[in-house]
Amino acid sequence: xxxxxxxxxxxxxxxxxxxxxxxxxxxxxxxxxxxxxxxxxxxxxxxxxxxxxxxxxxxxxxxxxxxxxxxxxxxxxxxxxxxxxxxxxxxxxxxxxxxxxxxxxxxxxxxxxxxxxxxxxxxxxxxxxxxxxxxxxxxxxxxxxxxxxxxxxxxxxxxxxxxxxxxxxxxxxxxxxxxxxxxxxxxxxxxxxxxxxxxxxxxxxxxxxxxxxxxxxxxxxxxxxxxxxxxxxxxxxxxxxxxxxxxxxxxxxxxxxxxxxxxxxxxxxxxxxxxxxxxxxxxxxxxxxxxxxxxxxxxxxxxxxxxxxxxxxxxxxxxxxxxxxxxxxxxxxxxxxxxxxxxxxxxxxxxxxxxxxxxxxxxxxxxxxxxxxxxxxxxxxxxxxxxxxxxxxxxxxxxxxxxxxxxxxxxxxxxxxxxxxxxxxxxxxxxxxxxxxxxxxxxx
Numbered sequence: 001x002x003x004x005x006x007x008x009x010x011x012x013x014x015x016x017x018x019x020x021x022x023x024x025x026x027x028x029x030x031x032x033x034x035x036x037x038x039x040x041x042x043x044x045x046x047x048x049x050x051x052x053x054x055x056x057x058x059x060x061x062x063x064x065x066x067x068x069x070x071x072x073x074x075x076x077x078x079x080x081x082x083x084x085x086x087x088x089x090x091x092x093x094x095x096x097x098x099x100x101x102x103x104x105x106x107x108x109x110x111x112x113x114x115x116x117x118x119x120x121x122x123x124x125x126x127x128x129x130x131x132x133x134x135x136x137x138x139x140x141x142x143x144x145x146x147x148x149x150x151x152x153x154x155x156x157x158x159x160x161x162x163x164x165x166x167x168x169x170x171x172x173x174x175x176x177x178x179x180x181x182x183x184x185x186x187x188x189x190x191x192x193x194x195x196x197x198x199x200x201x202x203x204x205x206x207x208x209x210x211x212x213x214x215x216x217x218x219x220x221x222x223x224x225x226x227x228x229x230x231x232x233x234x235x236x237x238x239x240x241x242x243x244x245x246x247x248x249x250x251x252x253x254x255x256x257x258x259x260x261x262x263x264x265x266x267x268x269x270x271x272x273x274x275x276x277x278x279x280x281x282x283x284x285x286x287x288x289x290x291x292x293x294x295x296x297x298x299x300x301x302x303x304x305x306x307x308x309x310x311x312x313x314x315x316x317x318x319x320x321x322x323x324x325x326x327x328x329x330x331x332x333x334x335x336x337x338x339x340x341x342x343x344x345x346x347x348x349x350x351x352x353x354x355x356x357x358x359x360x361x362x363x364x365x366x367x368x369x370x371x372x373x374x375x376x377x378x379x380x381x382x383x384x385x386x387x388x389x390x391x392x393x394x395x396x397x398x399x400x401x402x403x404x405x406x407x408x409x410x411x412x413x414x415x416x417x418x419x420x421x422x423x424x425x426x427x428x429x430x431x432x433x434x435x436x437x438x439x440x441x442x443x444x
Contacts, residue, residue, distance in 0.1 A: 004083065007090040008290055009347055012070040021064070023083035027283055028064035032074070033057045040247070041284035042078065043267050046292050047260035061287065062087075073345050075101055075293075078285030089290070090347070091386060091410040099420040100384070100410050101288070102128070104297040109135045110215070129268050129286075130203045131212055134219040136264055137196070140257040141222045145229055146250075150187040155180045188229040191245045192262060197230040198239050199265040243269055295330055295343035298382060301428050302435070306331040306341060320373060329370045331380075339439045340370040341380040348383040348405055349390055364394075364403065371401055378438055381405045386412055389430055402441075406434050 006014040016024065027035065036044055061078055062071045062085075069085075075098075077086040092098040105111060111131040140146070154160065155171060161183030168180035200223055203209040213223050227234075243266065250262050267286070299308045309316035309328040320327045331341035344363065367379040377400045385407025394403040409427040414420035 003086060005086045005088065006069065006071055007088050007092065008071050008073055008075050008345075009090055010069075010071045012065070012068045014069045014071070015067050016064065016069045018067070020083045021067075023080045024069075024085060025064060026281075027078060027080060028062055028069070029060050031058050031060060032287075032289075035061070035283060039283040041282055042287070043263060043285070044287045044289065046289060047263055057289075073290035074287050075290050076285060076287035078283065078287060080283050081281060084285075087287075091384065091412050093412055093414065097417075099414060099417055101293075102417075103420065103424060104293050105132075105288075107300045108293060108296045129264060130206065130209065133199065133203065133264060133268065134212065134215055134222070136257070136261045137222045137226075138218050140255070140261045141218075141225060143255055143257050145188045145225060146190070146192050146252075146255050146258050147186045147188045148190045148192070149184050150190055152183050152185070153180070154183065189233055191242060192250055192258060193226055193230050194234065194238075194242045195246045195262060195265050195269075196226050197234050198236075198242055199268050200226060201236065202269060239269065291343070291345040294345040294384065298331070298343050301432065302331055302341070305335075305436075305439075306333055318373075320369075327370070327373070329374075331382075332374065333439060337378075338374040338376040339378045339380065340367060340374055340376050341382055341435075342367040342370075344381055344383040346383065348381060349385055349407060367403060368396065368401070377401050378441065379403045380435060380438060382435075383407050384410045386410060389427070389434070391434060404438050406431065406438070 004016075004020060032044055036042055059072055061074050062069050064070075071087055075087050075089050077084055079085065088098045089101045091100040105128055109128075109132045111128065153164070153167070155167075155178050157177055157179070159179045159181055161181045164180045164182050171180055172178050200213065203212055214220050246262055246266060250259050252258065295308075299306075302308070307316050308331055309318065316332075317326045317328065318332075319325060329340050330343045333339040333341075346363075348363070363381070367381060371377070371379045379401070381403060383405065387409060389409045390405065390407030392405040394405075395401070396403065408431040411420055411423045411427070414423060
């Protein structure tokens with residue numbers, strides 16, 4: 001396998017060698033939505049493409065013009081045949097220490113990894129999948145334990161369901177008092193809950209797996225629930241059969257959270273086959289939408305003072321017009337007068353983003369629309385900035401409205417993850433102080 005490495009938002013600064021173009025050309029310029037629909041070995045977070053921010057689901061992972069490969073907000077790795085492209089965050093110290101990506105993953109998915117530097121390499125991003133299981137396990141359990149119809153064969157004196165005449169004649173002649181019959185009834189012990197059970201036991205057998213499965217009381221309860229539901233028929237030797245039976249994505253109008261749970265379970269159980277030895281033109285990989293991840297990370301530090309509407313669940317939905325057009329601003333202050341915030345993962349400090357009218361449409365106008373809707377005179381554009389804190393103010397002509405860019409400083413040269421984490425904590429405090437100062441200015 002030939003590993004290639006670049007960063008997100010590289011502005012076309014990566015030159016792709018000719019021998020790799022044939023493998024990566026089928027991925028280039030195709031939307032994430034289309035690639036995920038056609039390639040089950042490609043896992044993208046968030047699992048719901050519609051939850052991707054800033055239209056990332058309908059954007060390509062990268063574009064390819066001659067030998068120039070241009071990335072956007074996506075991070076992780078993607079490959080085809082013997083060629084694999086790793087896309088690190090643009091704040092990575094080097095190829096082996098993408099601390100910022102892993103820091104955001106830890107915060108968003110409540111992952112606790114103590115010896116982080118041993119798992120910080122780009123290829124070892126797979127090590128995060130077992131740690132992310134509790135997040136999806138708890139979301140699924142909040143909807144209840146998945147149940148579906150299950151066909152069960154009986155052969156005893158109690159007649160129930162449908163009598164299986166052919167099987168009865170084959171097994172019970174001469175007549176011995178037993179009747180062969182078949183029942184079809186709802187059961188919590190089914191092929192999907194069996195998949196979750198196999199994944200739980202797989203993680204439990206790994207070093208550190210037990211701590212992942214007991215990280216909090218909700219996770220422990222979920223693990224116990226699945227073990228109890230599948231105990232009568234769980235067979236460790238049936239793992240391949242269970243995986244094969246789950247290759248078709250589950251579709252249920254109520255148990256919607258089980259589809260991403262099914263996907264992550266499948267990847268955990270056989271990810272080795274996705275990263276090594278591919279020679280069959282399949283597209284595989286593990287990718288994160290940087291815009292979505294950045295927004296969810298910001299929510300972990302802003303949730304005390306800001307509401308975070310969710311378009312996937314409809315939580316905190318607002319309307320733009322009197323009776324229609326739902327809108328979901330990234331952040332709305334809990335206290336009046338309102339301040340609206342827009343999370344931007346793009347390198348907003350670059351001058352080209354301020355001068356391009358096309359980019360201005362997506363960067364500035366949406367936030368100004370939200371300001372008008374919520375009668376706010378303060379809008380915030382929140383983005384990651386390399387090394388130093390960044391602030392810039394833009395007054396909207398002939399109005400009282402002000403747009404303020406605030407960049408959270410991201411260290412790029414931390415010697416280890418512990419130092420990176422400590423620096424980030426200090427930078428977050430400065431970031432919050434700037435946001436609070438901007439909000440206080442609304443009252444003056």
